[in-house]
Structure formats: structure tokens, C-alpha cells
Amino acid sequence: MDELKYIEFENYLKNKLSQTEKIAFETKLQSNADLKQEFEIYKALETSLSSKFENEEGEQELRNTLTGLRNQFIKEEEVSKKKTKVISLFNYKKLLVAASIALLIGFFTFKNGNPAYSDFANHANLEFTVRGDNNETIKTAETAFNTKNYTTAFAQLTVLEKEFPNDIEIQLYKAICLLELDEFSQADTIFETIRTGNSAFSTKATWYKALSLLKQKKFEACKNTLKTIPESAEEYEIAKKLLNKL
Structure with a gap:
């Protein structure tokens, strides 16, 4: 009843x-x-x-x-x-x-101390606009990533990396795919390389390094990483929100 x-x-x-x-x-x-x-x-x-x-x-x-x-x-x-x-x-x-x-x-x-990775892992769509619209590998990589087919996206991005070996954005999205596939060691290595470099993706890589630590339930390390994101960064507000929940 x-x-x-x-x-x-x-x-x-x-x-x-x-x-x-x-x-x-x-x-x-x-x-x-x-x-x-x-x-x-x-x-x-x-x-x-x-x-x-x-x-x-x-x-x-x-x-x-x-x-x-x-x-x-x-x-x-x-x-x-x-x-x-x-x-x-x-x-x-x-x-x-x-x-x-x-x-x-x-x-x-x-x-x-236990916010969920899924609550914060909101990836921007992959959109390569300056590498040639007729590149089928690019189109396949974009479609796969944006539909959360991370295995295919990773494979296509690996092919693209050979063609554009110095493209930091490709490397970052490869690492995001690895993170989604729970390949933490490989993902963290790439995130760390980008975050300690001088590219425009440095802070974004720091944010994703923190997300990787969150997904691995390494909460203290996640907090320490979040604290390194500067107030001027685009990711600062969302990083602050996550930090407050840890």
C-alpha cells in the first residue's frame, strides 16, 4: 500500500x-x-x-x-x-x-572529502579549426571524443600527433582520453608535462591533473594541485568550487 x-x-x-x-x-x-x-x-x-x-x-x-x-x-x-x-x-x-x-x-x-569526478568532468567539445577541414582523421577524432568514444578518439589523436608532433592541444586531449579510460599513469605524465610548460594550455592541464587525482581518490594531492591555479585563470572558479567540497 x-x-x-x-x-x-x-x-x-x-x-x-x-x-x-x-x-x-x-x-x-x-x-x-x-x-x-x-x-x-x-x-x-x-x-x-x-x-x-x-x-x-x-x-x-x-x-x-x-x-x-x-x-x-x-x-x-x-x-x-x-x-x-x-x-x-x-x-x-x-x-x-x-x-x-x-x-x-x-x-x-x-x-x-568525497565529491564525484563525474560532477566536475565536463569536457569542452573537441574542435580543431586551424588544421585543415578536409582532414578525415581530425573529423573522426572530433566525432569520437564529442560522443565519448574515448578509445577511438585516443587512437585518432595518436595518428594526428605524428603529423603535428608539437601540437599541445592534441596532447592534452589525448591525456583526457587516457583519464577517461582510467590510464592514470600515462595521463598524469602528459598533464604534468603540459602544466609545467609555457603553453596556453598550462592551467587547463593543471585542472585536469587535479581531476585525475580526484578520480583516483587522492584528495590531499588534488587539493594541493587546485591551490596552484591562479585567480586570473579561466578554471579558477570551478577549481575553487571543487576545493571547497574537499
Whole structure:
């Protein structure tokens, strides 16, 4: 029975109910105080956790919501006792415990050292614009990388590197492919070579070196690398965001 109830909650929030079903559900909420309170908790949890705690405002919003609901339930329970009317708050308490646990899991996951690599690995599309539009290897490399086919992209970029041995951008994207394929040692060697050089890709390579360390769960080394990114760099704000979550 609970499963069907929560499915109805979900369908309502996702606008999957017909107009008739929606009206019927809202009527039930108005006539059933217990159901309405359960729905409010479910909605608060679903809405707040969907952001995966990517910002402090989201965390605080959920905390405030849970606190408000808890206080409301306590008042209702006190009133019910005065009226000698027994109202079961078992489901409320069960949901509040679940919400609190979810809150704590999200809080510690995103604030105490375990942000996810996937949350920050947003690669810019590969677009070679100055190496010849008719080069089929370039086109294949771009398509493969931009569709996340990193094995093919790496192979094509390796071919291109032979034709353009001093092209730092090709080397950087090769390293990104290696990172996505979990070939950390090779990727880190390339990132380190680029970041200690004098090219325009130095800071970007530093950022990717930090991402590699993050993916390997080497959190202290990741933090130290992030701290070397200067405020003037394009990657500074995203690096600061990641650093705050470590």
C-alpha cells in the first residue's frame, strides 16, 4: 500500500497524472491531514535531494524544511493528546528518519572529502579549426571524443600527433582520453608535462591533473594541485568550487 502511495506522490510531482487523477489526488490531500503531511515530507525530500547538494543553499533549504516539518508534527501531536484523539505519527517519523539519513549522507559525501569526478568532468567539445577541414582523421577524432568514444578518439589523436608532433592541444586531449579510460599513469605524465610548460594550455592541464587525482581518490594531492591555479585563470572558479567540497 505504501509503495502505491509513493508512486502516486511521484507521478503527481512529475506531472504524470491526468487532470481527473490530479484533481482526485488534491482532493484527498485536502481531506486527509495524515496523507498531506506525508506528501509534504516526500516532496521536500524529492525536491531538495534532486540537486545532489551541489550548493550550500540547497543543504540549508532541506535542513530548514525538515526542522519546520518536525516542529509542526510535534505541535500536532501535543494537540492530539489534549483532545485525547489518537493519531499515528509512525509514518511521519519513519519518513523524517529517512530524510535525515539522506541529508547526512549527502552532506558528508559532498562536503567532507568525497565529491564525484563525474560532477566536475565536463569536457569542452573537441574542435580543431586551424588544421585543415578536409582532414578525415581530425573529423573522426572530433566525432569520437564529442560522443565519448574515448578509445577511438585516443587512437585518432595518436595518428594526428605524428603529423603535428608539437601540437599541445592534441596532447592534452589525448591525456583526457587516457583519464577517461582510467590510464592514470600515462595521463598524469602528459598533464604534468603540459602544466609545467609555457603553453596556453598550462592551467587547463593543471585542472585536469587535479581531476585525475580526484578520480583516483587522492584528495590531499588534488587539493594541493587546485591551490596552484591562479585567480586570473579561466578554471579558477570551478577549481575553487571543487576545493571547497574537499
